[in-house]
Amino acid sequence: MRLPSRRRELEFPSIADLEGPLLEVEDLHTAFHTRRGLVRAVDGVSFELQRGKTLGVVGESGSGKTVLIRSIMGLLPPGAIERSGRVRFAGRDIEPLSARELRDVWGTQMALVFQDPMTALNPVVRIGRQITESLRKRVGLDRDAARETAIALLTSVGIPSPARRLRMYPHELSGGMRQRVMIAIALACGPRLLLADEPTTGLDVTIQAQILDLLRSLQQERSMGMILVTHDLAVVAGRTDEIAVMYAGRIVEYAATSDLFAHTRMPYTEALLRAIPRLSEPSHTRLRVIPGRPPDLANPPPGCAFAPRCAYVQERCRSEAPPLRDAGPTHRFACWFPVGSSEGANALASNLEASLPAAVALASAGHVSPAPQTLTSTGGTL
Amino acid sequence: MAGSGTAHLRTGEALLRADNLVVEFGTGERRVRAVSDVSFDVLRGETLGLVGESGCGKSTTGRAVALVQPLKSGRVCLEDTDMAQIPKRELRTARTKVQMVFQDPISSLNPRRKVLDSVMEPLAVWGMGTKDERRKKAGECLESVGVDPDQTGRRIPTELSGGQCQRVSIARALMLEPKLLICDEPVSALDVSVQAQILNLLQDLKEERHLTVLFIAHDLAVVKNVSDRVAVMYLGKLCEVAPPEELYLDPAHPYTAALLASIPEPDPEVPLKSVPLSGDLPSPTDPPSGCRFRTRCPRAAERCAVEEPVIREVSPGHFVACHFSLQPSSGNGSGDKTTATPSPTRGAPGEVIKKV
């Protein structure tokens, strides 16, 4: 029996009553003080998520995507961290909340599924207890009710013989099973928003497909909002409604999924798409590399962070960082010389003439940029 | 599945030939046959891609072929010389012909040694040249992989990025001018943009130095990109061996087909396929009898539990180990193939014999 708590618990409106977006992030900044200086892991990120929708956040290592998730939830490690900006969940500001208050949010409103289930699950506690723990403390179920719910949860995530599994330890399960258990734990208290941080990286591709399908179906059943963080564009291609591409702590392109692939604007996104080896391509196709390395976040270059590696780079890019501007109602990007525009095409052509390595790499194997389209820009233009 | 058999071995100049490799770990009840009677060959100048999911034994096979993993039985032949039969000193010399590149770039290098020293080490082991000559050669090697020997060479591995460490690893592997390069998941731990760089680099180096490559990975798209021939493994056995185009267009083995179907395409227009494989990998200490894949195979039938399939040719150059292999869509191959439709006793598609 849960003891009545003395402090007032935070109230959130129910899903049905919710008007407006489920999650709003406004100009979120998160920086760490390290020996090398101030590392701006998240440098001004804003987006909205409606309930029932899935947002994919794509980026490579160092892009800030994991820190973004942790920052949204308020799960950052203690220490020298600077955080600013607003995070609104179901209409309510949550970023000024203290850790104690946030405990009412974690689990019951927002839940996180981690990348590596082996280190995210407690290795010396049985699975059953790990699931029922939150059910008993947060929702207040008694032991039998919690156990019933746990069995139902395990069944809903597709684990066979759930009653037997409750008594197992994490190391007795396979990787795919552990990930399912983690999802069950995350969903135990019925959160509205599920944040999945690289949930399938490291799993076999056949298991990966199962887990992603599971997440999608659970999300639809419960009309949760979901944020799927990954480095793999293929994973988000079929399973998200919108995608945010991150680079060096910022969102550099944000679009509805089909838009992102069909009408890519940001050269980084385009380069990323071209660098992936595809099954449809013949063997020994020369891959179009992105030369160079991601920037050092403690010492970012002036101007656009992608400029040193960009095929479309011009002088302006190196001194002025481009703002996010619109290319349609749900398509934002940050580039002075975007893909598919006449400025972009000219920039690429002149870079090719000058034999800039990034341009040469992009244009190799006969690839040409798509025909220039006029940008439909609504405000925020040059 | 469970590929025993040697139908896919070719006559001709094989740089590497592995015959009936068996590798076991552990003792007693916890004994695991990581590699169970696997044979293959790699011709000179060819890249063989070895693909499979975790626990299939591909890394162990790679190490066995690199002569750093002792075999329980079977033999490894380099340039027609059986590695088990030659005296120890010659074995040591033979090692220089085969070098490895590993998955985790940072732990492939000694963390307490400067990168340049690590690259010089192979020559130092053999006492080749003076220290200055070694340094010079190491510097050249580092440059050929795109690493600056003066700036980056002085650092220790923890100060470098994953991509840089992997380049250094490759440079070190090339110092002894090997003929065969075994790459064990060389790009799995790297970002996409760096991955492409390393793959192109490997391709360039292979051409420049006339290398033969055994490329081990779990990412099918990567393997297709680099290979001339692809072998698919499952739970210690070979499933299918074929040229990449054919394997990907026309997989003959149900496991290969399932694997291909599970790969997400970075294209939202391509519809998601329903999950073709259910269940989890069976425990390697107690693999299923007969064909090891039968517990998850939509085509499994009684025969599969009793008889282990033997590798056979289903179309020119395309070999598979399955009793009920998928019909190749383009014509019938030569050879003895019994591609009977599976009897619907148990094993209706999707219903698997659960082994928990």
Next chain:
Amino acid sequence: MGVLFWVCLAWVGLMVLLAVFASLLPLKSPTFQDYSAVNIGPSLHHLLGTDDLGRDLLSRIAFGSRVSLVIGFASIALAMATGGTLGLLAGYRRGPADMVLNAGSFVVLAFPPLLAIMVIEAFWGRSLWKMTLMFAIVAAPQLFRVIRATTIATANREYVIAARAFGSRTRRIMFRELLPNVLPSAISFALIGVAVAIIVEGSLAFLGLSINLPTASLGNIINEGVQNNNLQSNAFIAVWPSLYIFLLLSSLNLMADRLRSRFEAREVKL
């Protein structure tokens, strides 16, 4: 590493130098009994005072520390050289040799060290090198186990496999690949071993079971300091050597701890 680490290192270094160069420094003789200066407290002539037989305490401690430090450091160095090398070998090669050595280490470890030393010296005698050897024998299996464990963990790293792949022989791998990575954690353990050896020797000396008198040893001095009502009349006799041992051990422990956390932190980053 912290300021404290360097302070402790400096202190230990100073003590070692004091012991090594004791005979060259302008110290009074440790055995000369000056009956005119019995039980004097710290003064200009006798910086730490004298004991109940008029012997200068500072020089007694300086010379006495020789025994403790020699036995402490030398025995552990010897144990490292033997037990450590065997540990490297056993951890890398495994197989039957490893099983035998492992079992052997358990056998030796089964003997309680203090008792073992007392028994051995009872019929072997108590010279300095004999004591050092006994301590080394008792400490070696522990170092063997620590180094063996670290070696087993390190031997599976890919850079070790790479070294085998390009033809490195066992000895080269052991000393060029494994040792530099195994040594840091072993050193911190060894420093603790030194501390323990010093205190074991001190305890034995206190019981009169270490090097024979009149050679001063710190434990002997403490022993004298608690007999004959000396604690009341001149507590300094017991206090100075105790303080010395306390400071020395604390420094060694702190250094060991700092080293350990520094090298572990590095490992984690990998």
